[in-house]
Amino acid sequence: MSQPKQPFDGLTLDIKHLSIAFQTRQGSVTVVDDISLNIGKGEIVGVIGESGSGKTIASLAVLGMLPRGARVLEGTVHLSGDSLLDQPESYQRAIRGDRVALIPQDALRALNPTLQVGLQVGEPLTLHRGISWTTARKKAVELLRSVELRDPEQRADEYPHQFSGGMQQRAMIAMGLSTEPELLIADEPTTALDVTVQAQVLDLLRNIRDTHGTSILFITHDLGVVATLCDRVYVMYSGAIVEEGPVEQIFSNPSHPYTRGLLDATPRVHGTLTGLKPIPGQIPLPDARPVGCRFSDRCAFAGAECRQTPPAVTVQEGHVAYCVKALELELEA
Ligand SMILES: Nc1ncnc2c1ncn2[C@@H]1O[C@H](COP(=O)(O)OP(=O)(O)OP(=O)(O)O)[C@@H](O)[C@H]1O
Ligand SMILES: [Mg+2]
Structure with missing residues (x-):
């Protein structure tokens, strides 16, 4: 268009x-x-x-x-x-x-409580790049690593409430960065x-x-x-x-x-x-x-x-x- x-x-x-x-x-x-x-x-x-x-x-x-x-x-x-x-x-x-990506004040409220963090971080890639959920999750692990989250492979399968405030904010930043x-x-x-x-x-x-x-x-x-x-x-x-x-x-x-x-x-x-x-x-x-x-x-x-x-x-x-x-x-x- x-x-x-x-x-x-x-x-x-x-x-x-x-x-x-x-x-x-x-x-x-x-x-x-x-x-x-x-x-x-x-x-x-x-x-x-x-x-x-x-x-x-x-x-x-x-x-x-x-x-x-x-x-x-x-x-x-x-x-x-x-x-x-x-x-x-x-x-x-x-x-x-x-x-354009938004990193909001309240990361916990912005995250979906019922969805694993790895899937959320990769979601923009499925929406905007049309890639599969499996590939998006793999990419999400890399993104979580790039924002210096420890044990990203394991953390990707956790839910937002299992993250500290700083980790939630890092996850939001990782999500924001996914589409560069x-x-x-x-x-x-x-x-x-x-x-x-x-x-x-x-x-x-x-x-x-x-x-x-x-x-x-x-x-x-x-x-x-x-x-x-x-x-x-x-x-x-x-x-x-x-x-x-x-x-x-x-x-x-x-x-x-x-x-x-x-x-x-x-x-x-x-x-x-x-x-x-x-x-x-x-x-x-x-x-x-x-x-x-x-x-x-x-x-x-x-x-x-x-x-x-x-x-x-x-x-x-x-x-x-x-x-x-x-x-x-x-x-x-
Ligand atoms: N839904 C709304 N209906 C009516 N007025 C609103 C609404 N949302 C915000 N405002 C008004 O718009 C003005 C600007 O609000 P805004 O949220 O942009 O401020 P802010 O600078 O971000 O403040 P803060 O530092 O508290 O986040 C305020 O006077 C606020 O009362
Ligand atoms: Mg404000």
Whole structure:
């Protein structure tokens, strides 16, 4: 089937001006508001932001898996040049689990409790490559070995509840890798794991990128994880991107007050627990955002000029902050 293409520019994922709304009893509520985000081949890109900022909903649009009641209002999403929106469900199903794989937060819930792990890991190959279950199971054992699961031959015959949390997450990653996807979307895949296991899973993801050139979209609210894993990061706040840039830039020179607040509230990145300063207030509900800059009601630097839509201020090449005061803040840093 021929699909609309855009000239391939080396970007694995290219989201432009994407807006998504939920239809509620109160009317339409925009939860993702005009976001643009791209990922080059072999790049690991983080999306960070507080709970409710729209990280998961934006990624579900890429997978064609928006929940009931949610609708794309505008924007485009391309995977290696192929348009993913406005496609028949059959097309999105063919992409999902083949060219794009999701590693969810809760691996146990995502796994089928009644099916042996080896069969689940090999299932995408039977669905998308038409290979037999016997061959898929053999391949699954190799995949489980590649994610450094011990005794993969024996483990393949076990059920998910016989696996620890870290092993379940490895099994999900093995399943995601089975079709050698261009893009892995990892939605908080390590939040349920203890710190040591979390570090092992991050190492594994980095190895996958280094070995296969896989592009990875990594969603988290943990800046420490972004610092150890990602090349670039997008900071989301209340449905919008407020700052984006190379990770070292964002950490050394955060130029949006919200990003600064996140850094100040993150012990592992910014000094010790004694230096912790939580951001006062709460993320506004999507239907109760302040006029202009949506962070202005929590921002120590806000003034009258913040009542207008914030401009995109280029701090350095590739580093952009959506704040009218971004350059003033830089001077203060
Ligand atoms: N099924 C739904 N119906 C109505 N609103 C929803 C639904 N699912 C999510 N939302 C709203 O969409 C917004 C974005 O939610 P989303 O799950 O993308 O946030 P998130 O950044 O992934 O948060 P978290 O860090 O908690 O996972 C939130 O305001 C949420 O309340
Ligand atoms: Mg989420």
